[in-house]
């Protein structure tokens with residue numbers, strides 16, 4: 001493992017607004033340097049994305065950036081991040097994506113001139129590689145188009161590059177609905193890790209070419225899929241919480257390859273990564289209720305350096321267009337946190353602890369990313385000798401934390417749920433000692449119609 | 464000697480090996496293949512579906528039962544074919560063009576199989592043309608369309624229109640996915656909508672009976 005010790009080893013220091021390695025943008029916004037800033041994310045209402053509909057799409061994005069930044073300025077925010085998460089055709093055809101990037105960059109510049117607002121852009125091309133089934137990960141037009149968009153977007157002035165990469169997901173989806181921890185481990189810590197290394201080498205190179213920041217990835221398609229399935233009572237919450245802990249091993253690879261943060265908002269594993277890397281992280285919680293249910297609306301803010309709303313459609317609400325309204329909500333959340341830390345560490349911690357305490361007893365997923373648990377899981381990861389072993393270690397630590405909590409009355413204990421702790425532990429006990437043995441076993445077990453090993457092991461026997 | 468009730472229980476509990484052992488015994492002792500299907504397997508899956516609806520079990524447990532049913536079907540199918548018994552209904556299902564979300568669609572397909580439909584799953588990112596080709600090939604009674612993105616809702620609408628324009632005016636079309644609503648289903652000319660996999664069976668039966 002590249003990180004062998006923690007950047008934050010005392011949970012007391014794992015707190016919003018402060019990261020050991022802050023980042024300064026071109027216009028002087030410091031992320032992780034003591035202040036929490038909003039990160040606004042937005043999407044289109046139902047509309048067909050084609051060349052012909054681009055004028056209408058352009059109008060949406062123009063309206064979003066103009067109105068939302070105006071609201072931010074009205075509310076005296078010194079700096080904000082906008083995130084442009086593309087929709088599939090915008091990555092597939094980079095010309096479409098770039099049209100939006102240009103609109104957003106222009107809007108940001110305009111707001112700087114008009115209000116002195118230091119806004120900046122994160123661009124997150126969506127990962128279309130799985131449009132081919134089984135996914136083609138290491139070449140082909142989807143990869144090429146995605147890298148082209150990263151490159152052109154950074155060249156145009158985007159400062160932060162992120163992605164929600166999908167390596168291993170073709171195995172993970174089935175693993176989740178089958179409650180299969182071994183397959184989860186294979187997807188995240190074997191396949192995912194290999195794909196992340198491949199992808200992030202490219203992203204880091206593109207970022208450094210243009211003086212942009214390689215920000216970070218997220219295990220959204222893994223951990224959040226599990227979280228949403230659990231909230232819908234489809235899979236056990238305890239299982240989804242253990243999956244969350246394991247996703248940290250996969251997302252960590254971006255930072256091992258040179259990403260510097262801020263980690264992507266929907267990576268609820270980010271507190272664990274912040275403890276390991278010291279990089280600032282974006283988080284989302286109650287203000288992302290527009291996008292999906294999460295059981296840690298308050299707790300997620302406890303360690304946030306940017307505070308996000310995940311995604312909201314550009315539709316009209318009574319208070320204005322939805323992205324503008326969400327900007328306002330983010331601003332007020334950030335004000336409160338910044339006000340608390342302005343009074344000193346003790347006040348900052350009081351608020352942080354309330355954020356944690358108000359959620360941690362309600363849901364295991366929340367408990368798992370609390371500062372205390374995050375540091376414990378982070379520690380087990382950095383002490384491991386490989387990503388495979390780190391996955392097992394993270395899972396074991398998570399199980400221990402969850403067992404303590406359910407047995408100690410800190411979490412509700414439903415036997416239908418708690419029986420899964422033993423089931424998962426048994427599965428971990430059966431895991432082979434070495435990754436090579438594990439790969440051999442899994443290549444036998446996994447459905448080859450959905451997954452092509454050559455896309456991950458690339459000519460090598462496996463490693 | 465094993466009974467239909469034993470088979471049903473084994474499927475409900477997801478005991479694949481047990482199912483595998485019970486089946487030849489049942490079939491050799493003279494049970495009609497159609498009785499095995501209608502009195503053991505389908506009722507078993509409907510119990511499982513009900514338990515899931517009541518939050519008594521999770522999807523992994525439901526899928527274990529579905530795999531046990533599949534085991535039974537593998538042995539039963541040749542007998543059903545020999546007896547000239549076809550599944551009552553055939554369904555084609557897929558996620559519309561531009562959309563890769565399939566967890567929900569897969570669950571719907573599983574539930575439809577569990578109720579005895581023959582289900583042809585076209586996968587994800589399925590174009591209107593691909594749906595039309597599958598309809599020509601399989602002559603289904605029911606088509607299921609899934610869309611999870613607001614930006615692929617237009618593709619769902621176009622697919623329904625393409626199916627209708629191709630002359631399949633009586634073919635039942637069911638739609639679903641997080642952004643889809645009853646009123647959207649009606650607006651685009653679909654015959655029904657359901658918000659989850661468990662009610663997708665009722666919705667299908669209701670549409671087919673209409």
Ligand code: B12
Pocket residue numbers: 043044085086087088125126127164173220221222224225228229290291292310311561562563564565566567568570571606607608609610611612613614637638639640641642656657658659660661663666
């Ligand atoms: C898991 C997930 C993913 C996974 C999908 C994994 C997979 N194999 O399916 C991944 C990570 C790949 C993914 C990718 C993307 N996603 Co997504 N995803 C989700 C998430 C979190 C859950 C979906 C899910 O699986 N739910 C669980 C299942 C069981 O429920 P379900 O799908 O609703 O299905 C049930 C019912 O709807 C119904 N049903 C479904 N289909 C049918 C069909 C019929 C016929 C019937 C009767 C019933 C029925 O029954 C099902 C079973 O109960 C949703 C959030 C949400 N609120 O839904 C976002 C969400 C749908 N995704 C979203 C987005 C934006 C994306 C991306 C564009 C992100 C990006 N920039 O990369 C890409 C798009 C990829 C593509 N081209 O499709 C947005 C959509 C926003 C919008 N504008 O519409 C959502 C809402 C998240 C958000 N709030 O931002 N996503």
